Amino acid sequence: QVQLVESGGGLVQPGGSLRLSCAASGIIFSIYVMGWYRQAPGKQRELVAVRTPGGSTNYADSVKGRFTISRDNAKNTVYLQMNSLKLEDTAVYYCNAQRGSDNLWGQGTQVTVSS
Secondary structure, eight states: OOEEEEEOOEEEOTTOOEEEEEEEESSOGGGSEEEEEEEOTTSOOEEEEEEOTTSOEEEOGGGTTTEEEEEETTTTEEEEEEOSOOGGGOEEEEEEEEETTEEEEOOOEEEEEOO
């Protein structure tokens, strides 16, 4: 059974940090492009960061220098380290796995940045 399970979301103050995790099962994790997307209320889902099997990364301009995506192929897990969080980072964050026609999503984890 294919599953992407996110964890690590929560409530944090502006300037704080969180680390999201996404554990994958049922796929050959190492050959998938892994990514994080987010969707804020009333907005479309948007790319946050992706990391290819070869290690290339791409970030949304809004998170460059603050967020870091990493992956541990031995643990079938992708991470998103989020530092210097801002109010506008509040959203549901979704894990994504892509390879060819496969486009897989997790259930999402809520990140709320509030003072």
